[in-house]
Amino acid sequence: MKISLLEPLGVPENVIRDLAAPLTKAGHEFVYYDTKTTDKKELAERSKDSDIVMIANNPYPDEVVEAAEKLKMLAVAFTGIDHVGLTACKKKGVTVCNCAGYSNETVAELAVGLAIGVLRHIRKADEAARTGGTSAGLTGREICGRTVGIVGTGRIGIRTAQLFGAFGAKLLGFARHESQEAKAAGIRFVGLEELLRSSDIVSLHLPLTDETRKMFGAEQFAQMKPGAIFLNCARGAIVDNQALAEALNSGKIAGAGVDVFDMEPPIPEDYPLLHAKNILLTPHVAFASEESMLRRAEIEFDNVAAYLAGTPKNVCKI
Template sequence: MKVTFYNTKPYDKQFFTEANQVQGHQLRFLEVPLNENTAILAKGATAVCVFVNDKVSASILRHLAEAGVKLLALRCAGYNNVDMAAAAQVGIKVVRVPDYSPYAVAEHTLALILTLNRKIHRAYNRVREGNFALTGLMGFDLHGKTVGLIGLGNIGLVTARILKGFGCRVLGYDLYNSPEAADAGVEFVALEELYAQSDIISLHCPLTPQTFHLINEESIAQMKDGVMLINTSRGAIINTQAVTRGLKSGKIKSLGIDVYEDEGDLFYEDLSGRVIQDDVFMRLLSFNNVLITGHQAFFTEEALYTIAQVTLKNITGFEQGQPLRNEVFPSFLPNVENMLN
């Protein structure tokens, strides 16, 4: 099957080319994102493969259908960027990669926590300048601290197990109190209790209408003074301006994020030669107790290998007329965003 890839980077081409040696599809890699002007480039392809920041609107889906596209393959878990109702109307099926490596995201979560706590990012820059003073670099023992996890799916569960290995008390809040999390030593509590008791709060929940701006002025006010806040799930779970005020007041002692509410115009591109116009984002960068990574928590060899394998198997299944176990249906789509990563 002919497949056109949009928004590809060198690592996409590497992993998909290797995985395709078994599947045998005709792959065409484009660096440009999918938009109104580039949709015509899919002409002749039966399938199109896109990533999280490709906006697949109703009009773009109509263009793809007119070009002969029958399948939209997402090389990610989230599908909030797709107008699912419009896809159904034009007869384009949508498939995704629901799970690739919870270890990748969980381990990145711990990297943010440890870096912020021990001021590794600041120490690195000091030493490079010949400054070996320790003033301002004091952290705390992670052992014995209380960490609250909001969301205990696969990623949250792996994060909990790692934290228990550090000797942390782990509190959890989820709509479903899984036996696996309980077996891992997670204490399920109400959200208000999690806010009040946690030294560190880490977000691992999907973005839905219920979790949109879950972290806001009201919830921040319920947190312990000097809390550390970590987000490796979805940017809009956090009200960025409310968190900025929390940082200024000292209520939030440190912030580590791998996602940002308006990341679509920033992440995955080299903007080092430009002036970034997002004032809210630039305000966050001005804090020395804020650590931001560019949606890279998923970015491990194992995760990319799995993403390529599952995506191409989804395409092969469609080509062979098999049931699509990773198909996304319009009725599954919340009004805002969904799924992690």
């Protein structure tokens, strides 16, 4: 079979070649593109004659899936698959596999880092230290003893809760299905409205679906405590980010840490969150660490090997 990796995976090329070696040794053709493209014609050309296509978080829309006539399996080196043309995949019977679990630790650590950054005014403190300032006006708040609401208690949400719990936080959770694993991590499940009313920190860990799109808007921010902070390391489109900016600027909530937006960075200069008060932004880096990049590359190639062996794993429901 022809296997095409259409974009880099954040690891050195020699790692890619080492991971691909068992595939080529078994007689499969492996093609690697070391640059990213969003051009649909170029993506279709790179996918030409491929039985298996490997991508990361680069968009792979319906038109490209349709153009890839031989496509049987799409291996996605990412947790979410909302950037994939799932309608065409379902129509053509393409098996879609993801790399769920590769970034659990990395995303959870950044969520906690953003919380600390907002609560302790780290960006303002850094600026003060560099410009002859003092600690005046920089008194922060602790995580210990505060209530953290985890919205979405999958593996990333649970790991985030565990880290906040290690700081001494009380943990609330909201999810469609309550899990024993989440309860074992100290999470007490409540309704969303109660979670928003009771939490000092609200951390979002949901996938982007038709049900969750724009799930957080003005109504939800109005239910939060005036002193609460909001964290989003999940998907930007789950949040009405204009409403979030207004909630920050009006003082309805006290702060926010955001890693994801309505588009992939770079962010347009007029984007509302760029001009909101007391917000700490990162350009969609929550998933990216040296360790997580290696994990996802290993999982990606393992998914391909499993499919070729007739025992596919990490298969996504589409």
